[in-house]
Amino acid sequence: MSLYCGTICRRKSFWCYRLLSTYVTKARYLFELKEDDEACRKALQTGVFYLFHDLAPLLQASGHRYLVPRLSRAELEGLLGKFGQDSQRIEDSVLIGCSNQQEAWFALDLGLNSAASKHVSLPKSEMEAELGGSFIKLRQALFQLNSMDSSLLFTAQALLRWHDGHQFCSKSGQPTKKNMAGSKRVCPSSNIIYYPQMAPVVITLVTDGARCLLARQSSFPKGLYSALAGFCDIGESVEEAVRREVAEEVGLEVESLQYSSSQHWPFPNSSLMIACHATVKAGQTEIQVNQKELEAAAWFSLDEVATALLRKGSFLQQQSDALPLLLPPKLAIAHHMIKKWVERQTCASLAA
Numbered sequence: 153m154s155l156y157c158g159t160i161c162r163r164k165s166f167w168c169y170r171l172l173s174t175y176v177t178k179a180r181y182l183f184e185l186k187e188d189d190e191a192c193r194k195a196l197q198t199g200v201f202y203l204f205h206d207l208a209p210l211l212q213a214s215g216h217r218y219l220v221p222r223l224s225r226a227e228l229e230g231l232l233g234k235f236g237q238d239s240q241r242i243e244d245s246v247l248i249g250c251s252n253q254q255e256a257w258f259a260l261d262l263g264l265n266s267a268a269s270k271h272v273s274l275p276k277s278e279m280e281a282e283l284g285g286s287f288i289k290l291r292q293a294l295f296q297l298n299s300m301d302s303s304l305l306f307t308a309q310a311l312l313r314w315h316d317g318h319q320f321c322s323k324s325g326q327p328t329k330k331n332m333a334g335s336k337r338v339c340p341s342s343n344i345i346y347y348p349q350m351a352p353v354v355i356t357l358v359t360d361g362a363r364c365l366l367a368r369q370s371s372f373p374k375g376l377y378s379a380l381a382g383f384c385d386i387g388e389s390v391e392e393a394v395r396r397e398v399a400e401e402v403g404l405e406v407e408s409l410q411y412s413s414s415q416h417w418p419f420p421n422s423s424l425m426i427a428c429h430a431t432v433k434a435g436q437t438e439i440q441v442n443q444k445e446l447e448a449a450a451w452f453s454l455d456e457v458a459t460a461l462l463r464k465g466s467f468l469q470q471q472s473d474a475l476p477l478l479l480p481p482k483l484a485i486a487h488h489m490i491k492k493w494v495e496r497q498t499c500a501s502l503a504a
């Protein structure tokens with residue numbers, strides 16, 4: 153589907169309407185809502201709302217899965233009315249996306265209990281009873297959500313958390329004010345504009361040609377190994393961060409590296425995971441684990457990793473003491489990097 157753009161492009165001596173793709177139309181619409189408070193206020197009238205309570209999204213159990221209910225404006229006003237709240241509270245919502253038909257999607261947290269919040273936290277269990285669902289922590293619900301829902305909820309939670317933690321200007325100490333979409337906060341006193349932030353993290357799958365290097369922290373579930381990850385230091389490029397993290401964590405020098413892909417990761421806060429594949433020199437592969445950062449690190453053969461990728465069942469269910477190698481779940485970028493490495497080695501595509 154495509155729509156005609158409202159703007160006219162001037163081209164030589166005639167005017168023409170340029171046909172815009174659905175994707176471009178959506179991107180331009182969201183841009184407009186972020187920049188124009190009045191346009192966003194209008195979108196709040198016709199949009200749909202994802203509800204949170206203290207950063208836990210409203211979910212509905214359906215067999216072994218969770219569905220993510222959305223409320224219309226009228227339903228949300230009805231709910232707020234039942235809890236003695238003014239519909240003005242809807243303006244606390246943050247914009248998280250829109251449909252192909254330009255129905256704006258918002259997230260609203262009715263349970264945040266910070267000292268900074270100007271609104272009361274609504275009672276969780278009464279709201280759950282009213283809504284026929286439960287507010288469930290995202291970490292707990294992760295494996296029962298489809299990938300589109302989890303990605304949208306990750307974004308919503310990250311944005312809601314950021315607003316909750318940036319209610320005051322760090323220079324003037326005065327309250328900051330959210331724009332209608334929630335894409336920024338402004339301090340009326342110092343005029344400083346605050347934008348939501350993510351911390352850049354490099355995640356690197358190191359190989360010596362035949363094997364790949366995986367590591368674990370003591371906080372990981374038993375048997376789980378992942379690629380090396382680390383926060384970028386201020387002033388570093390991605391390449392510098394990869395080289396430093398590999399040196400710091402396992403005592404190896406990177407020979408070459410290649411960017412692969414990226415992912416927004418909400419735990420524990422908002423990170424931008426930047427995935428790279430790296431090689432080390434064949435003769436320089438002796439690992440020296442930094443025990444302050446990692447519990448263990450080791451080289452794994454193609455066979456071991458390919459077998460672990462095929463292993464069914466979640467690592468959360470891991471109970472036995474005989475620990476097979478377990479890899480990160482499919483929604484983590486580490487899983488995709490490891491899968492890509494196996495595919496490259498075997499020149500074959502694995503099932504998603």
Ligand SMILES: NC(=O)c1ccc[n+]([C@@H]2O[C@H](COP(=O)([O-])OP(=O)(O)OC[C@H]3O[C@@H](n4cnc5c(N)ncnc54)[C@H](O)[C@@H]3O)[C@@H](O)[C@H]2O)c1
Pocket residue numbers: 351353355378379380381382383415417419420423425445480484485486487
């Ligand atoms: N999605 C995935 O596949 C995947 C896989 C592995 C790790 N991760 C994520 O990567 C992140 C970083 O990995 P790590 O823990 O090994 O990092 P790391 O090796 O940099 O070690 C963490 C330490 O770095 C310091 N640090 C520096 N800047 C920080 C910041 N902005 N926020 C928090 N701590 C900071 C802290 O002292 C912290 O204890 C983790 O949050 C983890 O959730 C995601």
Ligand SMILES: [Mg+2]
Pocket residue numbers: 380381382401445
């Ligand atoms: Mg690390």
